[in-house]
Amino acid sequence: MLKASYNPKITETLNRMASILRTEEEWIEEVINPVFKSCVSAVENKKIALSVSAMYRLHVAAQKRIVRKTIAQVKGNLRRITYTHTDAVLNLLQKGTDCASLDLPDHIRVKRDRGMLLFSGAESSDAGCGNFEYSILAPGTIFIEETGDYLEFSRIGREDMPCFKSGDPGRFSFQSSDQAVFFDMDTLSFPIIIRNFRPGDRFTPLGMSGTQKVKKYFINNKVPGKERVKCPILLCQGKIVWIAGHRMDESVKVTPSTRNVLKAELLKVRVES
Structure with a gap:
């Protein structure tokens, strides 16, 4: 009708x-x-x-x-x-x-x-930090909700590296502090995975030739257990490249032949009293 x-x-x-x-x-x-x-x-x-x-x-x-x-x-x-x-x-x-x-x-x-x-989305009902895993697809900043920290990735010019500025390529500064590192960008590829510690994790600490268990590194450097579970670990193609706030891997360091540099910085949130 x-x-x-x-x-x-x-x-x-x-x-x-x-x-x-x-x-x-x-x-x-x-x-x-x-x-x-x-x-x-x-x-x-x-x-x-x-x-x-x-x-x-x-x-x-x-x-x-x-x-x-x-x-x-x-x-x-x-x-x-x-x-x-x-x-x-x-x-x-x-x-x-x-x-x-x-x-x-x-x-x-x-x-x-x-x-x-x-x-x-909705928070997990699991209390405490628990396992976390993030993926970053390009240089930028990522917030790690479980720890309240940020990781900032920025591409910088080779000429901005202190070692190249000084005119002495034999003196390299791979880490400007425990919180910041410089990677040879051509040894990396995105996405970069950011997660916390897993049993069996291994890496080659900067300055060493052999691999070491991350657990042993934590013990040797007296990293408290509470901090270990929250410590962000960066991986590229399944390989650990940085224990954020601690040590980077030997394989991704800047060398005299480095052309492109990626700076990674851990920005810890300060709580004002």
């Missing part, structure tokens, strides 16, 4: 429109996928970090798509996520200050910090 009061071909018209919309949606998804990947700085189970600077460069329509895509990947779906929520995230992106955050339905939290938009 309702059908009769409208254009007799309304069903055909609606079906055609739906087909056009589906085709356009598929095309938009193909266009947005590489843009989304270029904005992602790090991915971990139920956690995604987006680069604020990369998002800034996009049209607002692309920003909205990427925000919804990120939420869908963290949450598993977009149920109860409205465009009001999307706009709130964009407001955090455009006007938010560091450490500002907002909560979305189903325990999704979005936090802006150090040039990143951090999307995280």
